[in-house]
Amino acid sequence: MSTIGTIGEISRTGARTNRAAQLIGVRLYGLLLILVLLSLWELSARLGWVVSAYWPPVTAILRAAVGELAGGDMLDALASTLRRAAIGYIVGSVVGVVLGILLGKSRVLRLALLPLIEIIRPIPTPAVIPPLILFLGVDDALKIFIVSLASFFPVFTNTISGVAAIDDTLIQTARTFRIGWLRTLVSVVLPATLPAVTAGLRTATSLTLVVAVLAEMIAGSSGMGYYLVQMQYALRPDLMYAAVLYLAIVGYCLNRAFIVLEARFVPWIGKT
Template structure:
């Protein structure tokens, strides 16, 4: 497989990073060569320092993503299929939606402390909104004829939602989960940076305070690679889960 133009750009930027540090184009002790950063990355992984931190961050991210995604699908279906729920919960959802994530963390710390429940809750709230929005779009796109056919054959409301509406909405909901996946990693790291005592976000801040630039940049590179791998893995899973959707000519950006 030939490298894409995007890959060549990444390689060129990496080469520019190495050269700019070696030739002192950026004359700063906080701009180490890329090769030094890579050595620091492999050292921290081999020493066993980074893997448990990454594992903890991924666990918190995954728990929050799962909780927020499930809630987003359930509430999205309820908003569309039982309009009274939208009348009751809609204003609260719209009030919470525009609040920046860092602004949510301090009150959650007061109620939940600095441990995992706070971080998982922040991630869940972040994941909830894109999944909710996409689920509602999916329900709106369901063909009315399919729902009417279910009514004609005597299928009850709950069975129609489970066996007609939900499968037709799945591609939209998964698109929302894919958006939430990237946001969840970012928010999990931010929560650990602001109010954390563990995790890769806390480690990143500690490296900054200690003036250990190679380790700090190594952590950022690791997060970039991790985010890319999670996205690619989710795309592969999505293609398997809703293969019929792509068989109809739908596309998913890689």
């Protein structure tokens, strides 16, 4: 998901209006491949190249996807997944930025907390779901916690290394103009760390959907993860693939939105 967005962005930065037409042509190539593959899928199902109850034609999947728009469980499932992912993402990111800056700035806190964090970090997030179920149940609390945990680490590690990488010249500049520590933190350290924070947020964005869906597959009775598993049991491959399609669309849109917001709010990334 993120790779597609990034490549698109790179080819676009070099573009000027007189090259717009050429650019659309370039983009069409990529789109063409997708269309060819989808046509092959369609034909393979229609013409019986693949004989399987789990291989519906693309048009059947699209029909199911559109049908869900009119009413069905899927959009509700998607909404509850997104709600949990969003809450978990925000909680994990805020804690990650705050702790990253505190630990980046304070040696004492670093010595006290970093070993603990470094021990927790390598644990694959899904591995802690079963024990956590015992404490948090199978509903929102578990999933929001798991998503926060997953988004916390990339944000935290990027923030702390971003703080560490701030050039001393920048801090001394604030000192020579006799700027107090609080204003130095807010108007120098924070913006100087923002490119690193953004990189962490971006990694976290793609992780949150993954972890949210995964957690829903393992535990609970709502959300896209649960829905996918249910449709698998119900032998409804069309709805199953339609759910995957919706997740792909959402993931793609999130990534595009991230690129747009990044260019708008952190335009100096890579410029210093």
